[in-house]
Amino acid sequence: MPNMPPGGFPFGDPQQMAQMLRQFADMMSAQTPSGQGDQSSGINWDMAKNVARHSVSEHGDPSVGVTEYAHVQEALRLADLWLNEATSLPSGVHTMEAWSRSEWVEKTMPTWSKLCDPLTARIVESMGQNLPGEMQSMAGPLLGMVRQMGGMLVGQQAGQAIGELAREVLGSTDVGLPLAGEGRAALLAPGVAKFGEGLGVPLDEVRLYLAARETAHHRLFGHVPWLRSHLFSLVEEYARGMSFDMSGLEEKLGQIDIANPEALQEALSGSEGEGLFQPQDTPQQKASLARLETTLALIEGWVSVVVDAAVAERLPQAASLAEAIRRRRASGGPAEHTFATLVGLELRPRRLREAATLWKALEEARGVDGRDAVWEHPDLMPSSDDLDDPEGFVSGRADAEAAQLDISQFTAERPEGDSEEGGSGGSGEEDGGRGGEDGR
Structure with missing residues (x-):
């Protein structure tokens, strides 16, 4: 271990370490005076929101104009009508909105905190549990500071990841569930325009196709009451099986100047694209992740089948747009990378094509009503083996x-x-x- 002192404690004098942690906590608190850590997880989600909004504003974030707002509302309304012919599930949309990137951050943060809390809380817990014996012997006060430090660091990383995501998302359902609540359909005008770049497809057609995907997600979650809680439960199940290799943390702490809390922040922030800690693969984690990926694939597969049926005869470039979405999902778009940035969990429907094939086969055998009836209960849902x-x-x-x-x-x-x-x-x-x- 680098910088190992003669006494054997890898981080220097424990009292000096405690002083550094106090300075670091004060520094982080000063950066976000309104931020408060979540009582259940210790994560500073107010800090995360502030960091995300700052990240968005740095790159420019104009408000949505009246004309663009009307275009988005009309696209959502028309696409939702088209879906009536492609699914037995009725409309799940209550409001139709166009957002700026900052509005997306503001309106989706409550769901992000609920979705991420089980995962990020495990990181903060691990910071206290895996400290060396010499540091743990200093008992409660130091452990409390370590957890506070962890909550701030994770909150900062979450904010950075969500801010990056806000610059590329298309609507409220990019991660496979409605981030702003059920029934609140929205598209981000800058995201729609960016997605359409280089496709050679008129913007109106791009907007309508993405509106169909947005409203299809809301139909599914609005009329399958168990689905949202099921996804959250799968994330929590994954979090319970998480374990971390803390050697990277020990190495970083052993290399920094303990008199410089800014150096601690820089060391623990990690390089771009890396999480604070990377979880170790365990059999429990792998099984939980497989169930989560299967559910996400079934959601995305159903949406793609329904949307393709609704727009095939209405949008000339529907096939090109569908392929662009599939490439985006398969290559790991921004939504899939957000959890990976935080804790190594990717929300990627890896078996999207297999899921779409299954839903098409069900429709051919049982019709649209029979296909959609499978969503009535989680026990009726196909398993990973069924996708094969x-x-x-x-x-x-x-x-x-x-x-x-x-x-x-x-x-x-x-x-x-x-x-x-x-x-x-x-x-x-x-x-x-x-x-x-x-x-x-």
């Missing part, structure tokens, strides 16, 4: 329902108490159960 065999999922589900229908007809037609026929009915039920299992 969409036809098996579709046929298995159909066989199970057919078997249940046969049982109902048999029960209604046969006299009660007929043991031989009752045995046949039991066999049919058993076959139906196997069909459903095979499909899953």
Whole structure:
């Protein structure tokens, strides 16, 4: 370990370290006088919002003009009407808005804090739990300062990541769920224009296509009540399995001048694109991440199928726009990188094409109503294995329902108490159960 003192404590005199931490906490607090840490996680989300807004304003953030606002509202309204022909789910939009980047930061921050808290809180907790024994022996006051320092650092990194994201997002649903609440559809005029650059597609057509995606997400979340909480639960499950290699923190602390708290801030901020700490892969994490990615893929796959059906005959460049979205998602757009910047979690629907294929197969076999009925309960949803065999999922589900229908007809037609026929009915039920299992 660099700079290891003779006494064996890698960070120098613990008292000096405590003084540096106090200075660092004072410095961070002075930078954001209105910021307060969240009571449950210790993360300073007011600081995060201030940092994000500052990041946006540095690059220029003009307000949305009256004409552009009207164009966005009209696109959202028209696209939402088109979706009526492509899905059985009714409109989920209550308000239609056009935002600047700063407005996006302001209106989505409450959801970001809820979504990120389980992950960032684990980082702050790890900072206290993984301190060397010499530092832990200084007991409560120092550990409290370490956690305060961690909350401020994570809040600052979160703000930087969200500020970068604000410069590239298209609307309120880029991460796969409505960040500003259900029913509040919005597009960012600068993001729409930037997305359309180089595509050779008229801006009005780009706006309509993105409006269809925005309103499709709101239909899904507005009428599938379990979906939003399910996604949050998967993120929390992932967070519970997180563990961190703190050797990088120890190395950084061992190399800095303890009399210079600014050096501590610079060292712990990390290089561009790196999180404060990188979580170690564990079997629990990998399993949780697989479930999260499957759910995100199913959401994005459904949206792409529904939107393509709604706009195919209305927008001449619909296929080109759909491919541009797929490339954006597959390569890891800004939304996917935000969590990775914070703690190494990417919200990327890696199996988007497989999910879209499954929804199309369901629609061909059961129609639009049958396809959308799968969203009625989480137990009906396809698994990761089903994405490997969409036809098996579709046929298995159909066989199970057919078997249940046969049982109902048999029960209604046969006299009660007929043991031989009752045995046949039991066999049919058993076959139906196997069909459903095979499909899953």
